[in-house]
Amino acid sequence: MERRWGAGRSAAVLAVLGLTGTAVGVPAVAAEPGGEPAAQVRWGACPEGVDDPALPARLQCATVPVPLDYGDPGGAKIELTISRLASTDPDQRRGVLLLNPGGPGGTGLDQPEFLASQGMPNSVLDSYDLIGMDTRGVGHSTPVSCGFTTDQAYFGNIPPYAVDEAAVAEQATIAQGVAEQCAANDERLPHLSTANMARDLDEIRAALGEEKASFLGYSYGTALGAAFASMFPERADRIVLDSNIGDTHLTHEGMRRYxxxxxxxxxxxxxxxxxxxxxxxxxxxxxxxxxxxxxLAERLDETPVDGINGGLFRLATFASLYNENSYGQMAQTWQSLLDGATAPAEIPPAPAAPSPNDNAWSVFLAVTCNDVEWPEDVGTYQRAVAEDREKHPLYGAAAANIMPCAYWQQGPSEPPVAVNDDGPTNVLVVQNQRDPVTPLRGGELIDEKFGDRSRLVSVDASGHGAYVLGDNPCALNVTTKYLVDGTLPEHDMTCEAPTSG
Structure with missing residues (x-):
């Protein structure tokens, strides 16, 4: 579930919406005389296109080699590309804050600069080096590919709305073809998982010369952060999970929560x-x-307009709920469709129109399908679609539809990461009460699983993303206080909506 800020529709296409308590075969890290790990990265210029040309060029980038297979640490290596927005106050600097925007499959190299531009408080910027990254397989980090092309009837990371059982069966054929194509196209895909990405985070921490690392993750980033805090509780410092999928991995039930x-x-x-x-x-x-x-949805099911059918209309509306700033554009689109006019270009195009985001979709599928076993029987999905079409008529028949994970051939190679409730009390769960892709129940679930290790901040707000990205002063203040001072709320709490005037 990538949370790409200010671009709700593209966020939906990438939306999910993420073994043991220690890494397997992690190489030893050289230590300084005082016992601290030694930094092993060389900072330099970032790849072209990472820095926002409208902002000062403050980001630095570096690469960190990690094992492709942590079961064979001396074998093949891949590179992770990371970025840094360094603290400018050495007296206030606490350490590093690892960032993840979601996905899985979303690029995060620009996230430090983005969060700073959105008003990340100076107290946080002074306290940490903000560390962005392209996680394994993504973008500038030894990218993987299923080889998706423009003429394939596969659309994004959310299955299409299924109007009946026949539509589910039709999508099953497409999903099986996608799974077979991915298996044949890239032999590295089996090594993409949330567990391995959490091990990568610990490798980055060590390479940066830090004894511990803090973490701020949005959407799927909450699954990665929960896995990191569970696998490496002694090396996880302050953990903030914002817009939660409810576990360390996405399941069919998790998708149905859309x-x-x-x-x-x-x-x-x-x-x-x-x-x-x-x-x-x-x-x-x-x-x-x-x-x-x-x-409108039923009319477009029967008679698409310029390639926009009912499924794409439902997807566009779902995506517009990510951010209240999208409401006006979506209302304009609805108005055009009601008037019988051509829909504005902002509505997602038909599947074959643009080049699909092959890398992001490939990573999403690999991680999601490798993390956990998915149901393989088409009838399971047909029953779920029928149930959710009645229970959640707006979009349930899309979220419950079949995915390539039903036919995935590469994984999982290990059990999904179990949430570890035996560790320090250092997890702050931040969750909007009304979130289209990661509803409040996801925040409640992960808080329940962490037990005494976590506190839940339920925010009376709408949209995907609360801290810095939302407009609730209580959520901003509580989260900032934790990151800067380490002060968690004594109990789970609610941040009420601010009063106007």
């Missing part, structure tokens, strides 16, 4: 649109706006 998330978040858009009926004409009440959604 349907729940849309049901819980859509009323915010419906109220917004109803208050602006005079401008957009989508319905005078939230109930009328909801009815308009189904009218």
């Amino acid at each position: 349907g729940r998330g849309m049901e819980e978040t859509f009323p915010d858009f419906a109220r917004w649109a109803a208050a602006r009926h005079g401008s957009y004409g989508l319905g005078r009440t939230p109930e009328a706006v909801r009815a308009t959604y189904f009218t």
